[in-house]
Amino acid sequence: MTKFKLLLPLSLLLTNPNLRAQDGQQLYGLYCAACHASDGKGATGGAFPPLAGSEWVHGDPKRSVAIILKGLQGPIEVGGKAYNLAMPPQGDALGDDQIVAILNFVHKSWGNKGEAVKRDLVRIARTEFASRTTLWTAPELLKLFPLEKQPTALANLTSSVYKGQWIYMPHFEKIQSENVEEEHSGILNTALAALKEDFGIVWQGDFIAPANGEYDFMLDADDGAKLILNGKNVAEVKGIGPLGDKNRSSQGKAALKAGANPVRIEYFQGKGDQGISLGWKPAGAKQWQWLSSNPPKSAPGSPSLILTPMDGKTAIYRNFIEGSSPRGISFGFPVGVNLVYSADNLAPELLWAGTFIDAGRHWTDRGQGFQPPLAEEVVKLTNQRFLPPTARFKGYSLDAKGNPTFHIELDRQLLSDGFAPGTTGTLVRTIKLSGGTSVLEIPLGDNPLVTPKKSISLAPGKSVTVIYKLF
Ligand code: HEC
Known part of the structure; x- marks a missing residue:
């Protein structure tokens, strides 16, 4: 029993019992900081247990009152770390108001969200534990005041x-x-x-x-x-x-x-x-x-789909599309033309006229095969990658009408590839190249009815507009 007495800090011995200050922080500095440190992280580099973030100062506030009144000894785990020390009782040195002030400081400092302590609680606890002559042990306290289980980290x-x-x-x-x-x-x-x-x-x-x-x-x-x-x-x-x-x-x-x-x-x-x-x-x-409701690499949650272009805006669908690479992104333009752009091949992949897509099959689940475009005839533009291996997909931006521009980064160059509705049945593609010196050869598609040119070469600083005509 003399063990913990050796731990008594000088400040405790010098304390004036008539101290009336009710400033929680000041009292904490006098009565607790020697062991728990003024930043609450535990004195002497964490050899003493922390009060900052401690599960022991959260939940039922009576637990903290009990610890101050009667002390604590023996094995305890705080914030996942084990301690086996002794804290001396301080019920005789501290008045009810002082305990209230200290705990309201501790429970709300250093990110703690412990409950407020009222004077009555301390008064009742003092009578309740008056006959107690030994220090608490952690298992005893846990039985009376179980810790609140933190649902996640x-x-x-x-x-x-x-x-x-x-x-x-x-x-x-x-x-x-x-x-x-x-x-x-x-x-x-x-x-x-x-x-x-x-x-x-x-x-x-x-x-x-x-x-x-x-x-x-x-x-x-x-x-x-x-x-x-x-x-x-x-x-x-x-x-x-x-x-x-x-x-x-x-x-x-x-x-x-x-x-x-x-x-x-x-x-x-x-x-x-x-x-x-x-x-x-x-x-x-x-x-x-x-720490999330989504496990990793899962199918996305409820997809939000617009199945037909509405209010003159371009619709977007981001699930698997039959005939396209896995990272196909589909757009339904309000001129009866639909496009799949492949983020794998960094190129437009499919074009079709008419109805956009029936996404019903993928409403709740993405795993059941590919969704066919709702069209008799689908025009394949590219089915392989043509840009150099250093080219990287950098995402896409949408203008106010929902029309996409895809961004591709090459060694020192940026390629932007935008698609917007033209007249009914046509799609306008604007390709821009900036930076560097290399001229890029960009395939446009193999179907002469849809695009008269098979490919186009593009110099840095230049942009070119191509029109795809479906009907
Ligand atoms: C003499 C050193 C000392 C002083 C002074 C002291 N404590 Fe402690 N305190 C300890 C030790 C050591 C433990 C762990 C006891 C164990 O190992 O069972 C502890 C444990 C605690 C715990 C539970 C564990 C945790 O880290 O959350 C609380 C709460 C606590 N003290 C609050 C206080 C408050 C408030 C004061 C000031 C009124 C205070 N202590 C003063 C040494 C001290």
Whole structure:
């Protein structure tokens, strides 16, 4: 029993029992900081347990009162780390008001979201535990005041929803959010926005690391997402594209302190399917743990489809299309012309006239084969890749009418390939090349009825317009 007495900090011994100050922070500095440190992370480099982010200061506030009144000893786990020390009782040194002030400081500092403590609670606890002569043990406390189970490693999570059309991650801090909500589930789910297209979400909260050490993170999104931990970028999924594309999904590492690490996840959705997936594990561990409603590489959630162009706008469909490569993206233009662009081949792939597409088969599930275009005759433009191997798909942007321009990056060059409705039955393609010196040869298609030229050569700084006539 003398063991913990040796741990008594000087400040305790010098304390004036008549101290009337009710300033929680000041009292904390006098009565707790010698062991738990003024930043709440545990004194002497974490040899003492932290109060910052501790599960012990969350949930029933009577637990904290009990610990201060009667002390605590023996094995305990705090933030995933084991301790086996002793904390002296302080019920005799501290008045009820002082305990209230200290705990209201501790419960609301360093990111803690513990409950407010009232004077009555301390008074009742003092009588209730008056006859107790020994220090508490952790198992005793857990029986009386079970810890609140944290559903995931994301605590104190809030979500802010933003509206806007983006193809890159916007500066959310410069935009006004629509609404902010608490997400007690600790789960990321893009459906919370209740929007199909053109929105963003920023989640903020704490990632509770079970111990000091290095952690792996895996992020994927449809469309863009960014993971920021302790103010540092850890993983990023750039631009527009689907879930499950290994060229887009992103992995990162972060060295974290046990307990709460501030986390921010930014997300934006353009058109079509939406979703985010985020997983974590201690470095070296095999099993990923998921912080999102989407497991990774899954089929997207409920696809949002427009089946016919409406209000003079171009419709978009982002599922598998029969006859196209897996990353085909379809557009129905309001002039009776439909297009599939292949993000694998970096080229327009199929053209057909008339009705756009019946997406019913893929309404809930993307896995059942390819969707045929609703047409008697489908014109194949390209079925292989023609650009050099260094060429990379950089996503697409949509103008106000929903017409796409695809962006392709070559060594030092940028190719933009835009499609817009012409007169009824025609599609206008505008191709621009910028940067570098290489002239590009761009195939246009093999069907002389649809396009008179088979290919066209394009010099840097130039743009060319091609018209495809279907009827
Ligand atoms: C003399 C050092 C010392 C002082 C002073 C001290 N504690 Fe502790 N505290 C400890 C130790 C050691 C433990 C862990 C005991 C164990 O291993 O079972 C602990 C555990 C705790 C816990 C539960 C575990 C955790 O980290 O959340 C809380 C809550 C707590 N202390 C709050 C306080 C508050 C509030 C004060 C000031 C009124 C205070 N302590 C003062 C040493 C101290």
